[in-house]
Amino acid sequence: MLEVTDLTVAYGPIEAVRSVSFTVQAGTVATLIGPNGAGKSSTLNALSGVAPQRCGRILLEGQDISRWSVHRRVAAGLVQVPEGRLVLAGMSVRENLELGAYRRPRTEVAADLERMEVRFPILRERRNAAAGTLSGGEQQMLAIARGLMARPKLLLLDEPSLGLAPLLVRTVFEIVTELRNSGLTILLVEQNARQALNVSSFGYVIENGKIVIEGPADKLRSDPAIIRTYLGQGV
Amino acid sequence: MNLFLQQLVNGLFIGSVYGLFAVGYTLVFGVLDILNLAHPAVFTLGGLTALWLVETAGLTIFQAFPIAVLIAGLLGLLLDRVAFAPLRHRADTYFSGLISSIAMAIMFESVALGVFGAHTVRFPANTVTPTIWRFAGITVTSLQVEIVLVAFLLMVGLTQFLKHSRTGKAIRAVAENERMARLLGIHVDRIIAFTFFISSALGGAAGILFGLYFDAMSPDMGRSIELKGLAVIVLGGMGSIPGAIAGGLAFGLSEVLTVAITGTSNLRDAVAFAVLFAILLLRPSGILGRSRMREA
CATH class of the missing domain: 3.40.50.300 (P-loop containing nucleotide triphosphate hydrolases)
Known part of the structure; x- marks a missing residue:
């Protein structure tokens, strides 16, 4: 690879x-x-x-x-999940996930969002919260989930x-x-x-x-x- | 009382133009953390280009407006390419970008001076034929209403665009963390160029509305709004779009109310800037500004 x-x-x-x-x-x-x-x-x-x-x-x-x-x-x-739980703190959890799929066709994004929110329920619960308000562990989940959104x-x-x-x-x-x-x-x-x-x-x-x-x-x-x-x- | 109400209404009109100007100004600042000091010059060229299109090319103002706005946007792309992009990776990019934007402002002004001469110009008398409405002792023209409507449509449009569109989200991502945006696969240089396009298009639109409202334009008209625009974005909170809109209105209102209360226009700017000073004492990050968090 x-x-x-x-x-x-x-x-x-x-x-x-x-x-x-x-x-x-x-x-x-x-x-x-x-x-x-x-x-x-x-x-x-x-x-x-x-x-x-x-x-x-x-x-x-x-x-x-x-x-x-x-x-x-x-x-x-080739997708990187950077060090330090680097989320876009001022943007919502949902927007962070959407931006993870920035390079992908829009039509596929909805199904993947759904999948991520099922895998990481906390991201569904807090979808409209600013990413910066999540706890450290939640931010790391978000960072990984966002990376996965890029497939x-x-x-x-x-x-x-x-x-x-x-x-x-x-x-x-x-x-x-x-x-x-x-x-x-x-x-x-x-x-x-x-x-x-x-x-x-x-x-x-x-x-x-x-x-x-x-x-x-x-x-x-x-x-x-x-x-x-x-x-x-x-x- | 009627004079007071009338001035409130006038403040709304001029405030919406200030707001529109400031929204573009603050947009670039929010993304790049650099003040684009050529923004007032784009404002001037936007207004003068629309005038040329109406006067010389024989278009109606409704045709000239979108074309001039588009041209102003292209000037923004030029600004990015010439004044900012080459300096982007230098350690002193904040300072050098500021200086080179001043240079661009001077060049833009010189172009305006060369093309239109150093005198005051105005749209031909039949460009708009406003209807005048009077009620409750207040006079409002249809032109004024149109100016406010256009300004607010553009400002609301920008807000919605930034909030909901894919590109708008990318702009916000670049504004918040350029490195992270890059890692997400966002073409950062293209997003920055696009931000300049939008910012300058809005600045040019403000210039046209300003020229229509005051019925006077000159190659140095940007000077009159330069400091006010800066005051408005400081007032609203640097980089905040809603803040720039609110700041524009607050600034417009404080100007006209000063005139209404003191009876002269001598103190107009002094009071407006004193209000700015007072608000910043109470809220150092501006009306809607958040204290920006930075990485250590």
Whole structure:
């Protein structure tokens, strides 16, 4: 589904991501884990086209999209749910969902809205409320549901569990699992390495802008170096 | 008492023109956080273009109005392309955009000066043949009623458009968070260009109505409304469309009431701006302004 080769992301002279290569197989979840500032979000943003890509190749279903505009990538099915529960706070819940489907034919939107509101009942209950008045967990549901409204082929999830209470973190990972089981391809960026590896089939560890370890998720879960650094003791 | 009522009615007429002007002004500000200081110049060119269409091309005002509004909108696209878009990704874009919009204003004014000369011009006497109505000691002309109707139709139309249409929602999304809008697949540059088109079209429409109402236009007529328009959008709350409408009416009313109460027009602007000052003391974000939340 996604094949990234030698991707470098640079903000002026500062290279946030240096020559990383990875792939995401169709119908699977791959995860990028690593400490704060390692270049995880920069990688996702370069895939979406909102971070400056210096060099490298991004193939989506075999097509090089690295020079495409952001909206063209979204239309092609590469959709990002950004970090920090980024909802349009002043607009209603309903409008946020509608804007998720901005690139899609209007006739299909109504049925998808219905589907999202059935899946996430809170979004139906609060449909006319300003998105900014939702709780943190509700905003994350909205952000994910809005991403799904675009009917993604590849969903980029940036730190979906960040700043949520433990119970909600579990809910978020349940949703990710559910999406995976429905056949959606997902690239997940997480600091919560344990949970991320539990739902993924393949994992990449990124440090200082470089991929340092990669492998099947179950292998990474038992890798001593990863256990020490990212999973903590007693695993 | 009748004079008072008459002035209230007059305030409504001029206030609706101020409101229409300010709505376009504040729309661009709401989306880009930049003041488009060429807006008054577009206002002038809108009015003068309509005049040219009536006087030289021989159209009726009802034909000239939509064409001149369209031309004003195209001037907005030009403004975006020349004065704003090239500076958009600079760190000092707020300041440099302001400066380049002043440059565009000067150029637009020079064009107006070159084409129409430095004197006051007016629509030919038979452009509109208003009916005059008198009741309860108040005089209202059909022209005034038409001006208010057109102004309100445009303002209500804009409000509904922003609220319900797909493009309107995209404009609001860009206004709220440009990066997020991009990630949703919104073609942000196109939305911004379209915002300039709408804003300038409304500014041009205000210029035409202003020229018809005061029966006088000149290449520097934008100057007379420049500061008032700014005061109106500050009064209403920066970036707020309903605020700009309310602010326009409040400003128009305070102007004419000052004249009615003091008996002279000497204090007109002073009182209007004093009202602005007083309201901002009480409500620093304007009548309908919300304190804007920003990311840290």
